[in-house]
Amino acid sequence: MSNTISKPENPYYSNTDTSKLNVSNAEWKKILSPDLYAVAREADTERAFTGTMWNDETKGTYYCATCGYKLFESNQKFTSSCGWPSFFEQENKESIVFKLDKSYGMIRTEALCGRCDSHLGHLFNDGPEPTGKRYCMNAISLDFVPNVDPKKSSTSLATITLGGGCYWCVEAVYDNLKGVQSVVSGYAGGRTKNPSYEEVCSGTTGHAEVVQITYDPTQTNTDEIFKVFFTVHDPTTLNRQGADVGTQYRSVIFYTNEKEKQEAKNVIAALQSAQVYDSPVVTTIEPLTQFYKAEEYHQDYYNNNKNQPYCKMVIQPKIEKFEKLFKKRLKNQN
Template identity: 75%
Template sequence: MIKLHSLLTFLALFPFFVVTACGQSSSHNQKSNAMEQVSHKPNNPYYSHTDTSKLTISDAEWKKILPPDLYAVAREADTERAFTGTMWNDETKGTYYCAVCGYKLFKSNQKFTSSCGWPSFFEQDNKESITFKPDNSFGMQRTEANCGRCGSHLGHLFDDSPAPTGKRYCMNAISLDFIPDTSSENSKLNTEKIVLGGGCYWCVEAVYENLDGVIKVISGFSGGTVANPSYEEVCTGTTGAAEVVEITYDKTKTNLDEIFKVFFTVHDPTTLNRQGADVGTQYRSVIFYRNEQQKKAAESIINELNNKNVYNSPIVTTLESFKAFYPAEDYHQNYFNNNKEKPYCKMVIQPKIEKFEKIFKDRLKKK
C-alpha cells in the first residue's frame, strides 16, 4: 500500500514531470507541424526520404536552414508543450520521418496514444533509425533519443509503455513529419527489394511466397561476370553467378530483420558453396545488398548469430554489393506450386516450407 505522504508528494510533483518528461525545458510554445504531409523541403538540401547516409552538419549551418522553433528543439534540445497539435492522439495510418533530414523513424502501427501529451511509440522503424545517449539534466536520469541520420534531438525513451516492448519513445511532434499511407509517395517508399541466395532458388522462392508482407518473389541470378546467363550456364559453376531470389516487400508489413531471420532459418549458412546435395559457387549463401542500410542489417544479424553460437560452425554467408539481377527462365518461376508432386519438391522443398510455417506461424499470408 502507498503511504499517504508519498502519494501527496507524487501528486504535488506530477505537473512538473508532465511538462519536463519528454524535453529539456518548456520555455518555448512552438507551433507543431503535426500531421503535416511533407515529402520535400526546397530550402533544406539535406532533406531526403531515401538517402540514409550519415550527416555531419554544423549547428550554424542548420540554423540557416531550419525554422527557429524546429531548430530550438532539434539542435538545442528544447521541447514543445504537451498536447500540442493533434499528432499525439491521431490514429491516421502512415509513416513518421525526421523533420530535419527526412529519415524514416516510425510507422503508425508502432504508435500508441499515451497520457503524456506527446506522440508516443513502442518501437522504432529499424535498429539504425534512432540512437540514444544518457541525459542527466534537471536532476533526472533519462535516455535521450536522437535521429540516427542527422543526430537531431527527438525526445526521450522510457521504460513504461505497454506490450510488446515495454518502451515508450516520447517524441516532440515538431521533430516529426508525417506521410499518410494514402499518398503515392508513401506507397513507393514503403516498397523495397532485397536479393538473397540460399542454395536452390526453388526452395527459397517457395518459402518467401508465404511470408506476410512479401509482394513478389522472382527466381534468378546475381553476381558473376556473364550478363543474363542461362540456367545451364550457371550450373557449370564458371559464371560466378549465384542462384538467388529477388524479394519485393511492403515495409509496413515486414522488414529487413524479419526477411533475414527467415533466410537464416530455412537454409544452412555454414556450408561453403553448398546446400545439401547442391554443390558449387552457384549455390553459395549470399546477400546482395543495395544500400548501406541493407548491408548493416545483414552484418548485424550475422554477428548476433555468431556471437550466440546459434550454429555449430561460423556463418560463411557472403555480403556482395548488388549490381544486377537476371530473372531465370519462366519454368523456374513458382516452381514448387507448379510441381508439388515431383520428388525434389516433396523431399527437399516441402520440409523447408514446413519448418518455416512452424516457426513463423503468426506471419503467414492469409489464404
C-alpha cells in the same frame, strides 16, 4: 485509418483504445511470440544493436507491440550509441509509467506501457535537451508505422536479393510471407551476361541462384526477411545446401546501397556473437551489379511441381519449418 497497424491475432491490440488492460500473463503467453513475451512480460532485455530501429530516422509513430498503445512519435527519437531505440520524450504523461527496478544489483527506473503494463525498457537521465531524458527501449517492444504521404496513391515497394541454395526452395518460402508482393528466381553475382540455367549449374559463371524479393515496407522489413532467411537455410555450409553443391548454391546477401550493406553486416555479427550456430556463418555480402531473371519454368516451381520428389523431400520440409515458426506472419492468416 493512416499510420496505424492491425494485429487480428491479438484481441487486445488497438491503436485507438486507451482503456486500461488487466490481462493475465497466462493469456498474454497464448497471444504473444516467445521473444516478445520474454521482454514484455518477463522484463527480459534484447541484445543491443538488434535490427535497425535504433538508428532508423524514418518518420512515423511508435506503438506498444503488446497492446498497440501510442508511445512515441519519431520527432521524439534520437540516435544513441547505446544500441537500443532511444527517445527524449514520451507521447503523453499517460503513455508510459514507471517503477523502481532493483534487479541485477542496480537501481534503475523501469519504463512500462501505460495501457498494458508491459516492460518496454528503462529511463535514464543522460538524454539530450530539452528534457535530458533517455527512454531506452527494446526494439521488440515497439511497433513502428511510417508516415503515409496522402499525395501518394500507392505504397512504395522495396526489393532485396538473397541466395540460400536452390532458388526453388527460397522462392517457395517467401511467397508465403505477409508483406511480400512477389518473388522472382534468377541469377546474380557472376561474370556471364544473361546466363542460362545450364551455364550457372556448371559453376563457371560465378553466379549464384538467387531470389529477388519485392515487399511492402509497411507490412514487413529487412529484419524479418533476414530472420526468415537465416531460419530456412544453413548459412554455415560453404558453397552448398544439403546435396546441392557448388558456388551457385552459396549463402549470399546482395546489397544495393550502404544501408543494406550495414544491415547485412549487423545481422551476421549478431548471429556470430550469440553463437546461434555451432559453426561460423559463411554468408557473403556482395554488391548487386545485375540481376538476371531465370527461365520461366523455374518461376513458382514448387507450386507448379508439388508432386516432384525434390519438392516433397527438400522444399516441403523448409516450408513446414517456416510455417511453424512464422505462423502469425503467413499471408493466409486473417
